[in-house]
Amino acid sequence: MSINIIVCAKQVMDPETPSSAFSVDSDIKQVTPVQGIPPVVNGFCENAVEAALQIREAAGGGTVTVLSVGNEFVMDVMKKPLSMGADSMILIQDQLCENLDALGTVNVLSAAITRAGEFDLILCGQQASDWDNAHVPLGLSETLGIPCLTEAKNIEIGDDSVTVNSSRTDGYEVFEANLPALITVNNEIGEPRYPTLRGIMQASRKTPEILSLSDLGLSEDQMAPAMALSDLYIPVSEAQCEIIEGEDDADSGRLLALKLREAKII
Amino acid sequence: MSAILVIGELNEGVVASHTFELLAAARSLSDAGGGDVHALVPGDSSVGQSLFGGGADAVHVATNQLLQTELTVDAFLPPVLNVIENTGADIVLIAQTAFGRDFGPALAFNLKAAVAMECTGLTLDGGRLQATRACYGGSARAEVKWGSSVQIVTIKPKTLDALATDDSRSGEVTEVSEVGEARVKILGTEKAEATGIRLEDAEVVVSGGRGLGEPEAFGILEELGNLLNGATGASRAACDLGWYPPSQQVGLTGKTVTPNLYIAVAISGASQHMAGMSGSKNIVAINRDEDSNMVQSSRFAVIEDYKKVIPALIEEIKNLG
Numbered sequence: 001m002s003i004n005i006i007v008c009a010k011q012v013m014d015p016e017t018p019s020s021a022f023s024v025d026s027d028i029k030q031v032t033p034v035q036g037i038p039p040v041v042n043g044f045c046e047n048a049v050e051a052a053l054q055i056r057e058a059a060g061g062g063t064v065t066v067l068s069v070g071n072e073f074v075m076d077v078m079k080k081p082l083s084m085g086a087d088s089m090i091l092i093q094d095q096l097c098e099n100l101d102a103l104g105t106v107n108v109l110s111a112a113i114t115r116a117g118e119f120d121l122i123l124c125g126q127q128a129s130d131w132d133n134a135h136v137p138l139g140l141s142e143t144l145g146i147p148c149l150t151e152a153k154n155i156e157i158g159d160d161s162v163t164v165n166s167s168r169t170d171g172y173e174v175f176e177a178n179l180p181a182l183i184t185v186n187n188e189i190g191e192p193r194y195p196t197l198r199g200i201m202q203a204s205r206k207t208p209e210i211l212s213l214s215d216l217g218l219s220e221d222q223m224a225p226a227m228a229l230s231d232l233y234i235p236v237s238e239a240q241c242e243i244i245e246g247e248d249d250a251d252s253g254r255l256l257a258l259k260l261r262e263a264k265i266i
Numbered sequence: 267m268s269a270i271l272v273i274g275e276l277n278e279g280v281v282a283s284h285t286f287e288l289l290a291a292a293r294s295l296s297d298a299g300g301g302d303v304h305a306l307v308p309g310d311s312s313v314g315q316s317l318f319g320g321g322a323d324a325v326h327v328a329t330n331q332l333l334q335t336e337l338t339v340d341a342f343l344p345p346v347l348n349v350i351e352n353t354g355a356d357i358v359l360i361a362q363t364a365f366g367r368d369f370g371p372a373l374a375f376n377l378k379a380a381v382a383m384e385c386t387g388l389t390l391d392g393g394r395l396q397a398t399r400a401c402y403g404g405s406a407r408a409e410v411k412w413g414s415s416v417q418i419v420t421i422k423p424k425t426l427d428a429l430a431t432d433d434s435r436s437g438e439v440t441e442v443s444e445v446g447e448a449r450v451k452i453l454g455t456e457k458a459e460a461t462g463i464r465l466e467d468a469e470v471v472v473s474g475g476r477g478l479g480e481p482e483a484f485g486i487l488e489e490l491g492n493l494l495n496g497a498t499g500a501s502r503a504a505c506d507l508g509w510y511p512p513s514q515q516v517g518l519t520g521k522t523v524t525p526n527l528y529i530a531v532a533i534s535g536a537s538q539h540m541a542g543m544s545g546s547k548n549i550v551a552i553n554r555d556e557d558s559n560m561v562q563s564s565r566f567a568v569i570e571d572y573k574k575v576i577p578a579l580i581e582e583i584k585n586l587g
Contacts, residue, residue, distance in 0.1 A: 013402070015402075015403055015518055015536060015537050015538035015541075016502075016503070016536045016538050017536060017537070018534060018536055018559065019405060019535060019536060019537060019540070019559035020557065020559065022402070022405050022406075022537065024406055031402060031406065043502075043518070043519040043538075044519055047519075101380065102371070102374075102375075102380065102381075103375070103378065103380065106375065129402070129403055129518050129519070129537075129538070129541075130401065130402055131401050131402075131408075132383070132384070132400065132401050132402070132403065132518075132541075133371075133381075133382075133383045134367065134371070134383060135370070135371035135374070135381055135383060136371075137371075138339075138368055138371035138372045138375065139371055139372075139374070139375035141372075142371075142372055142375040142376060143375060146449075147340075147449035147450050148339070148368065148372070148450070149450060150367070150368050151364075163453065165456075166364075168364055168455075169466050170457055170458060171455065171456045171457040171458040172455075172456050172458075173364070173452065173454070173455050173456075174452070174453040174454045174455070174456065175450050175451065175452060175453065176450070176451045176453050177449055177450045177451065178449070186519075187512055187515065187519045187520060188512065188513065191506070191512060224413070225380075225413055226378065226379060226380035226412065226413045226414040227380035227382065227410055227411070227412055227413060227414075228410065228411045228412075228413055229408055229409070229410055230396065230409045230410065230411050231407075231408070231409035232401075232406055232407070232408050232409075233406065233407055234405065234406055234407075235400075235406075235407050237562065237563060240565070241551075241561060241562060241563075241564050241565065241566070241567050242565065242566050242567070243556070243561075243567050243568075243569060244566055244567065244568050245568075245569075248574070249570040249571050249574035249575050249578075250574045250575065250577070250578035251578070252568045252570050252575055252578075253568065253570075253574065253575035253576060253577070253578030253579035253582065254578045254579070254581070254582040256550070256552075256566060256568055256575070256579050256582075257578075257579050257582035257583045257585075257586060258582065258586075259566055260527070260550070260566070261586050263548070265526065265527050265548050266470075266494060266527065266583065266586075
């Protein structure tokens with residue numbers, strides 16, 4: 001059996017960026033990139049790459065194609081899925097992709113997927129760590145007319161169908177759909193593998209296919225947003241921190257217990 | 267004429283509590299000039315009647331049995347699209363549940379409209395909606411407005427209070443019989459095995475980060491967590507190092523917890539982690555870096571070595587009984 005998988009991945013600001021370095025330019029309504037901290041492939045998207053590799057391995061053949069939409073890609077960052085073992089990569093790089101809303105992103109992704117040819121499965125991360133919306137995968141499946149299964153922690157491929165276990169707060173739900181289907185995954189699907197030296201060498205010989213919107217036959221008016229950002233700001237913290245200082249470290253621990261009891265927290 | 271539509275859900279045969287929370291939000295938008303409040307819920311007329319008391323001006327029920335037993339996005343779309351068209355609803359409120367989280371975006375893309383997920387504030391500006399929502403793992407807030415005529419919003423359960431039930435309100439329930447063809451089949455539901463207190467349910471969570479320096483340190487964190495009848499969590503960095511299981515990861519790419527007490531040990535507080543625990547009622551930081559975000563965000567903090575602080579903390583809690 002051979003399976004062809006497309007993984008949608010997004011380049012995002014590193015969510016491990018210290019909050020002291022996090023700043024927003026309210027004039028242009030954008031988070032300011034931090035000098036010296038490169039972006040990363042969104043965490044859940046790396047989980048999706050891992051899931052795709054596992055499925056390809058279990059099937060005994062097939063392809064994993066990684067697809068991303070953006071304006072300024074950092075190639076060393078974006079090639080990580082290739083180092084992990086993905087077969088190829090398509091990057092839609094265009095200035096018009098800088099501030100796409102979900103509708104525009106879905107238009108670009110679906111045009112690129114249609115151009116790429118036949119596929120059995122599309123995998124996406126559950127949500128991106130910048131806008132935290134988790135709505136692009138649903139839009140993509142609606143646009144492509146295929147079923148969507150979300151929050152998968154386990155995926156099993158059958159002959160023409162797929163079964164997933166979707167994480168729920170009190171356990172999981174089991175869903176089934178016919179292929180082709182779109183599935184979003186979370187971190188419970190498995191830790192993304194570290195690229196091996198051999199993987200990194202192989203990736204260095206692969207060149208991502210870089211396309212513009214006009215290559216996809218898309219025009220600017222098809223990118224018109226349905227949602228507008230009217231403000232972006234850092235919320236003011238209301239926390240008033242009380243530092244507890246005892247005579248030594250252990251005494252501070254003791255005083256903390258007393259404080260928590262006094263405040264009726266424990 | 268504009269109107270507001272609340273998409274209701276059932277919970278074991280009765281209208282879910284979060285549906286009444288949405289009705290309260292719809293009522294205040296209606297009072298601000300947003301139009302009548304319509305509510306649509308899967309079920310029969312008797313189920314629908316309770317929605318009037320919660321604040322609805324008009325109630326619609328999607329009667330197809332499938333929607334009451336196996337609610338899926340595909341099956342529910344046609345009745346919802348029907349009601350939006352018939353009522354002229356231009357604001358749609360959906361709960362951010364396992365179902366609503368999928369349904370909101372699917373509905374939006376079907377209407378070529380936009381959806382704002384997990385909104386924390388809604389206002390009307392010239393008859394059009396403006397919503398506030400957290401992004402960047404809670405590090406930033408966004409104010410958004412819609413370009414599309416239909417404006418779709420999801421709201422997390424328990425972020426709003428329902429109105430007191432007004433039994434004097436009643437009305438006629440409109441039945442909608444359509445149902446879509448489900449492309450996704452629900453095969454079953456599995457409850458998680460009960461192994462100790464689940465992170466999401468725990469009233470106390472003790473978490474550790476990379477700053478612990480060694481995986482063995484989780485032993486004393488567990489001891490503290492157990493003593494307080496709580497659960498033990500970890501930052502992504504600690505999980506990535508293999509120090510603690512990924513199932514216990516708190517943060518953007520892990521679990522979201524809102525305990526009464528969250529004790530963060532050697533965690534600096536990047537948005538990756540804050541996203542999963544900033545809703546905790548009382549945050550205690552044990553961290554050597556006074557300037558760290560976790561300390562700044564906490565109610566109490568100890569700026570000392572956890573290896574000495576925690577054993578003393580444990581001992582004193584035992585003394586207090």
